[in-house]
Amino acid sequence: MADNTDAAKHFDAIVIGSGISGGWAAKELCEKGMRTLVLERGRNVEHVKDYPTANTPSWEFKYRGAVPKEVLKANPYISRAAGYDDSTAHFFVKDADHPYIQEKPFEWIRGYQVGGKSLIWGRACARWSEMDFTAPHRYGYGIEWPIGYEDIAPWYSHVEKFIGVCGNKEGIATMPDGEFQPAFELNCVEQHISDVVRAQFNRHYVSGRWAQVTQPQEVQKEQHRQCLSRNLCMRGCPFGGYFSSNASTLPWAEKTGNLTIRPFSVVHSIIYEEQSGKATGVKVIDAKTKEATVFYAKIIFLNASALNTNLILLNSTSKRFPNGLGNDNGLLGKYICFHNYRAGMSGEFDGFEDKYYKVSKPSECIIPNFRNVYEKDTDFVGGYVIFSAAYREKLSDKNLPAAVGPQFKEAISKPGKWGAYMYMQGETIPKKSNHVRLSKDKKDEWGIPLLITSVDYDDNDDRMVKDFIEQGKAMLTAAGAKNIAVYDNHQPPGLDIHEMGGVRMGKDPATSLLNEWNQLHHCKNVFVTDGACMTSTGNQSPSILYMSLTARAATYAVDLLKKGAL
Numbered sequence: 001m002a003d004n005t006d007a008a009k010h011f012d013a014i015v016i017g018s019g020i021s022g023g024w025a026a027k028e029l030c031e032k033g034m035r036t037l038v039l040e041r042g043r044n045v046e047h048v049k050d051y052p053t054a055n056t057p058s059w060e061f062k063y064r065g066a067v068p069k070e071v072l073k074a075n076p077y078i079s080r081a082a083g084y085d086d087s088t089a090h091f092f093v094k095d096a097d098h099p100y101i102q103e104k105p106f107e108w109i110r111g112y113q114v115g116g117k118s119l120i121w122g123r124a125c126a127r128w129s130e131m132d133f134t135a136p137h138r139y140g141y142g143i144e145w146p147i148g149y150e151d152i153a154p155w156y157s158h159v160e161k162f163i164g165v166c167g168n169k170e171g172i173a174t175m176p177d178g179e180f181q182p183a184f185e186l187n188c189v190e191q192h193i194s195d196v197v198r199a200q201f202n203r204h205y206v207s208g209r210w211a212q213v214t215q216p217q218e219v220q221k222e223q224h225r226q227c228l229s230r231n232l233c234m235r236g237c238p239f240g241g242y243f244s245s246n247a248s249t250l251p252w253a254e255k256t257g258n259l260t261i262r263p264f265s266v267v268h269s270i271i272y273e274e275q276s277g278k279a280t281g282v283k284v285i286d287a288k289t290k291e292a293t294v295f296y297a298k299i300i301f302l303n304a305s306a307l308n309t310n311l312i313l314l315n316s317t318s319k320r321f322p323n324g325l326g327n328d329n330g331l332l333g334k335y336i337c338f339h340n341y342r343a344g345m346s347g348e349f350d351g352f353e354d355k356y357y358k359v360s361k362p363s364e365c366i367i368p369n370f371r372n373v374y375e376k377d378t379d380f381v382g383g384y385v386i387f388s389a390a391y392r393e394k395l396s397d398k399n400l401p402a403a404v405g406p407q408f409k410e411a412i413s414k415p416g417k418w419g420a421y422m423y424m425q426g427e428t429i430p431k432k433s434n435h436v437r438l439s440k441d442k443k444d445e446w447g448i449p450l451l452i453t454s455v456d457y458d459d460n461d462d463r464m465v466k467d468f469i470e471q472g473k474a475m476l477t478a479a480g481a482k483n484i485a486v487y488d489n490h491q492p493p494g495l496d497i498h499e500m501g502g503v504r505m506g507k508d509p510a511t512s513l514l515n516e517w518n519q520l521h522h523c524k525n526v527f528v529t530d531g532a533c534m535t536s537t538g539n540q541s542p543s544i545l546y547m548s549l550t551a552r553a554a555t556y557a558v559d560l561l562k563k564g565a566l
Contacts, residue, residue, distance in 0.1 A: 022303035026249060027253045067079060067086050092109065146505050156548050174370070178209065225239065230360070270526060303530045306500055306502060326503075336455050340384070344422060345484055366386065389421060428537055
């Protein structure tokens, strides 16, 4: 164990995790003069240098990007994750490398490297609306958020201006406008669907908001960033065309001279000192040597990704907190929730065959939530958004032309029919029964208890899926789609990669773990700003909210520290 007198192990701030929210914590803290240590349990990944497949043509992969059967068999969970293939597999944690216990089916997708899952995220960046914050309490399926849209709106702007978010200002109440760069254009079929959806359903079908730099501003030019619409984002973008910690926040933090990144650092627990009532440091196990070390800091930010953040806090026990740091009410690890991605559909379109699209855009369209907005108007609570896009089919083996030579080349150069798809992203109800906890007898190779996941769907999710299928099919049919194929795959939670909760924010310490500034109620120098802090799931993608909450909390923490209040 490290000696408390070792000056090299003392910092102003420690950030646990280097992904989407951890990178933002590092940037904000370092900019404010804090000597900051970022702990990452995985390997180091340097921007550009460690993107081995970024420019590899598909035909140079052994199976054109497909994953060999033996890899699929060894990795039944990660191989089902969105974006996983032979070109991106190096950014996903293999199933055997960090085991956990599924009390109920849960497919936990992780990315252990500097940058975390910011290298492989979907990049959707729509803001939450005021209704997202208030609906759970208004309709009685969750506790009240301690903040509202007006509290976080300036921080959304702060983040959007830095990372670069494309989109159009649409004036949609359930998807507020932000600080946008030019949006990707709708192609001809998408525009047709948009026109029909607006005219016949009074709903919006618009270009989504994405962390893609389409028109670099000065702050992005300093990061050498522009999207070239290659649509190879999850391989790691050498141009930094989408936001990742590696391309953006971590280099920004590093140039302050205040950043230290320590990869291969598996966090065991946070150390609590009863005399001061504060956390004093973090116990780390070296991923390779298994040697234990303690690092010390005045403030600690937990950004290990939601379930690992829960694991660390549950494992941070002391005489004062025998059930986990800050866990006086016994709710740590409870109210785990996620987004419902179970259902989708696709259909074919006649016509439009004289038109194509200019680029393979790394974005989709979105139908913002239209359910239970101002009043409960369905037999379920919560809302959902719909992601959608139109495309031209490519020739497949089953319809290759009966030709050879130049005739064959000419035939396969002509694209097929137009098609379009839709899939849902639905809000789920935070439930005490949906939880994670530590195993009492099983540990990982670093001596840390395995996490047990016990998370499932409910009848509300089923009713929401039914409504999406009905509404989605009605909209595609009205737009002229044929041969509509619909699915509800009943995929386990986890594959959405939007796990949230367990350390939720709230107004009352009896029903929450964190206050309105993301501080632990009972340990004020520990902040949680990743998905674990979420009080409810909303229906829009949460990543940009994590970034905004992080920037807000870091500013508050440093202000308190400088005033001597921490």
